[in-house]
Amino acid sequence: xxxxxxxxxxxxxxxxxxxxxxxxxxLFFYRILSALMTPILRPALLFTQLYMIGVKTLIxxxxxxxxxxxxxxxxxxxxxxxxxxxxxxxxxVALTLVRELGPVLTALLFAGRACSxxxxxxxxxxxxxxxxxxxMMAVDPIKxxxxxxxxxxxxxxxxxxxxxxxxxxxxxxxxxxxVLGGDSGIYWSAMQNGVDFYDDVLNxxxxxxxxxxxxxxxxxxxxxxxxxNSEGVSSATTRTVVVSSLLILSLDFxxxxxxxx
Amino acid sequence: MSEIQKTSSNQDNxxxxxxxxxxxxxxxxxxxxxxxxxxxYGPRLVHSGLNIDIERGSITTIMGPSGCGxxxxxxxxxxxxxxxxxxxxxxxxxxxxxxxTALYELRKSMGMMFQHNALLTDITVFENxxxxxxxxxxxxxQEIADMVLDKLEHVGLREAADLYPEECSGGMQRRxxxxxxxxxxxxxxxxxxxxxxxxxISKGIITQLIAEMNERLNIxxxxxxxxxxxxxxxxDQIIVLAGGxxxxxxxxxxxxxxxDPAIKQFMTGAPDGPVAYHYRxxxxxxxxxx
Amino acid sequence: xxxxxxxxxxxxxxxxxxxxxxxxxxRVGNLGSQDSDGYKVSAKFQDIGGLTAKSPVRMAGVTxxxxxxxxxxxxxxxxxxxxxxFGEHKNLPIDTSATxxxxxxxxxQFIGLEPxxxxxxxxxxxxxxxxxxxxVLEKLIGRFITSFSNKKE
Numbered sequence: 157x158x159x160x161x162x163x164x165x166x167x168x169x170x171x172x173x174x175x176x177x178x179x180x181x182x183l184f185f186y187r188i189l190s191a192l193m194t195p196i197l198r199p200a201l202l203f204t205q206l207y208m209i210g211v212k213t214l215i216x217x218x219x220x221x222x223x224x225x226x227x228x229x230x231x232x233x234x235x236x237x238x239x240x241x242x243x244x245x246x247x248x249v250a251l252t253l254v255r256e257l258g259p260v261l262t263a264l265l266f267a268g269r270a271c272s273x274x275x276x277x278x279x280x281x282x283x284x285x286x287x288x289x290x291x292m293m294a295v296d297p298i299k300x301x302x303x304x305x306x307x308x309x310x311x312x313x314x315x316x317x318x319x320x321x322x323x324x325x326x327x328x329x330x331x332x333x334x335v336l337g338g339d340s341g342i343y344w345s346a347m348q349n350g351v352d353f354y355d356d357v358l359n360x361x362x363x364x365x366x367x368x369x370x371x372x373x374x375x376x377x378x379x380x381x382x383x384x385n386s387e388g389v390s391s392a393t394t395r396t397v398v399v400s401s402l403l404i405l406s407l408d409f410x411x412x413x414x415x416x417x
Numbered sequence: 418m419s420e421i422q423k424t425s426s427n428q429d430n431x432x433x434x435x436x437x438x439x440x441x442x443x444x445x446x447x448x449x450x451x452x453x454x455x456x457x458y459g460p461r462l463v464h465s466g467l468n469i470d471i472e473r474g475s476i477t478t479i480m481g482p483s484g485c486g487x488x489x490x491x492x493x494x495x496x497x498x499x500x501x502x503x504x505x506x507x508x509x510x511x512x513x514x515x516x517x518t519a520l521y522e523l524r525k526s527m528g529m530m531f532q533h534n535a536l537l538t539d540i541t542v543f544e545n546x547x548x549x550x551x552x553x554x555x556x557x558x559q560e561i562a563d564m565v566l567d568k569l570e571h572v573g574l575r576e577a578a579d580l581y582p583e584e585c586s587g588g589m590q591r592r593x594x595x596x597x598x599x600x601x602x603x604x605x606x607x608x609x610x611x612x613x614x615x616x617x618i619s620k621g622i623i624t625q626l627i628a629e630m631n632e633r634l635n636i637x638x639x640x641x642x643x644x645x646x647x648x649x650x651x652x653d654q655i656i657v658l659a660g661g662x663x664x665x666x667x668x669x670x671x672x673x674x675x676x677d678p679a680i681k682q683f684m685t686g687a688p689d690g691p692v693a694y695h696y697r698x699x700x701x702x703x704x705x706x707x
Numbered sequence: 708x709x710x711x712x713x714x715x716x717x718x719x720x721x722x723x724x725x726x727x728x729x730x731x732x733x734r735v736g737n738l739g740s741q742d743s744d745g746y747k748v749s750a751k752f753q754d755i756g757g758l759t760a761k762s763p764v765r766m767a768g769v770t771x772x773x774x775x776x777x778x779x780x781x782x783x784x785x786x787x788x789x790x791x792x793f794g795e796h797k798n799l800p801i802d803t804s805a806t807x808x809x810x811x812x813x814x815x816q817f818i819g820l821e822p823x824x825x826x827x828x829x830x831x832x833x834x835x836x837x838x839x840x841x842x843v844l845e846k847l848i849g850r851f852i853t854s855f856s857n858k859k860e
Contacts (some may be wrong), residue, residue: 180807203713203714203717206711206715207716207717207722210717210720211716211717211719211720214720214723254735254736311721312720312724313718314728315721315722315723315724315728316724318724318728318731320728322727325735330824340827344734347735348734348737349737349761349770351737352736352737352761353732353737355852357731357732357735357736358736384807
């Protein structure tokens with residue numbers, strides 16, 4: 157009997173855990189939302205975090221965007237030439253980037269670069285009692301620490317995704333046109349003929365906003381509730397990257413099937 | 418049978434009434450009153466029926482062996498930890514009845530020095546001490562600088578204002594934490610293990626500072642420690658916690674000359690006695706009881 | 708408030724991000740250009756093949772408009788294609804004919820306009836009378852096979 161009951165109990169425990177953490181994330185999100193006035197009224201707090209989260213991620217986004225675009229240009233061009241369809245290069249590169257790779261790769265890089273740092277920082281503040289000290293100084297850490305970081309992540313993500321996408325399109329242009337000798341005019345006109353603002357560009361923006369909202373929430377949540385020791389902080393950081401990456405990819409599938417069906 | 422029960426319940430009532438009457442009599446005198454508080458993690462009770470009164474303007478030291486819930490008491494007073502049973506009254510307000518805003522308002526009149534200092538690592542010593550002022554007051558930059566440098570002067574760290582916490586030694590960090598705890602000139606300052614991990618000179622400095630600040634700023638100080646000589650030197654009242662209750666209360670002299678074996682053991686530092694040397698988990702104890 | 712290096716970089720970052728969004732919207736997403744003033748005309752086709760909304764409308768290979776929407780006429784079951792002709796091409800004769808063409812052998816489809824000789828011009832809401840359906844490869848092959856087998860008999 158036990159061999160049957162134990163797995164069912166395990167399943168039950170997992171489901172209860174899942175529901176519990178979903179509820180606790182929801183509550184935490186509500187607390188952040190009601191604290192958002194603080195970073196708006198105190199832009200200095202927000203600026204510092206925009207620098208730490210946005211500006212410091214910019215370099216990796218610029219370089220990755222350029223290289224991803226160059227690879228796309230190379231792969232698509234060599235394959236399209238076989239069908240004599242190299243005139244469609246610009247369209248293919250742009251659609252791939254605007255709809256999928258721009259938001260998704262930016263979010264993955266953002267999770268690895270910015271969100272992991274966020275979790276580690278907040279987790280260490282928890283472990284070294286800095287958050288408790290703030291509470292005892294009558295300063296709400298949700299307002300003072302979490303809300304500015306959340307807002308900065310929320311703002312940075314779509315901006316970074318747009319920069320990544322644009323860099324990719326220029327990277328594709330660099331390889332397809334400047335190196336392999338395609339026509340620059342055709343590259344841009346095929347893109348303009350085929351890419352639609354509402355269907356493609358706007359949906360890409362929406363994706364990047366959703367990703368930013370979700371993964372920054374995961375990062376600050378994991379940091380805020382991380383155990384008060386170094387092992388706890390390190391496992392919280394790992395969990396942030398793993399959970400965010402999985403969420404990005406599954407949410408991307410969900411959003412794509414909703415938007416482009 | 419019923420007669421006996423009745424008398425015993427009567428006795429309970431009188432026991433309960435007594436501290437309340439006392440408190441009513443000197444409500445203005447006691448700034449902190451912990452009444453019949455029980456608290457535990459899971460099934461293990463840390464406190465059961467704890468009563469502590471702290472006089473306004475005094476220095477009270479809470480002592481006891483490690484793990485007896487000394488720091489938890491500070492958690493009760495600061496409203497960070499809620500007891501499962503009993504009442505915590507600070508400045509004639511019941512902590513449990515306060516909403517978040519009122520609790521934060523009350524905390525503005527409290528300062529706390531944490532065991533590991535809990536300095537904010539991304540800002541300088543100056544900014545750490547200025548932090549509560551910037552958050553809660555609308556003072557000008559000049560006023561803040563005056564107040565912060567004045568407090569840093571008290572703890573002898575005026576020159577260290579521009580250092581970052583990680584550039585300071587442990588003793589210096591402790592003093593910065595002290596300056597930050599008193600910068601708002603609060604009514605109550607709590608010190609969580611202020612002497613641990615310090616060399617004898619730094620210990621002496623901190624002891625002297627606690628006494629000095631208490632006198633100069635007219636604050637109530639609550640010190641949690643297990644360093645007996647420092648506690649005896651600085652305190653007006655010492656409370657020894659053990660087994661979830663206040664085992665002994667009184668002035669340092671009274672406790673030093675106490676006949677209670679548990680208090681004696683603690684004050685003199687004997688390895689075994691009423692406070693067992695061997696760790697016993699709850700389950701072991703209950704098994705032993707059968 | 709004092710502004711330092713940090714504020715400079717944050718400002719630059721936000722500016723670059725917004726600029727990238729604007730370029731993506733205008734240059735890549737082509738927002739705004741299709742809303743330029745012009746006039747709508749419609750045409751009925753027996754079969755539109757793979758024509759979709761946003762497909763280009765071309766005359767002599769030059770894009771002069773764009774398909775806005777496609778519907779079906781419930782009376783005669785023909786496809787009604789509405790298209791927007793850009794404002795600068797006002798002098799299209801009313802007897803212009805429309806054909807659905809394919810760019811390259813397998814490329815995307817578009818509407819090719821062939822000018823007529825009438826003095827009157829197409830205006831807002833007018834319908835192109837002379838149309839030719841899309842060349843559907845499968846039908847063509849099917850027709851070829853039928854005629855081939857008919858011959859054999």
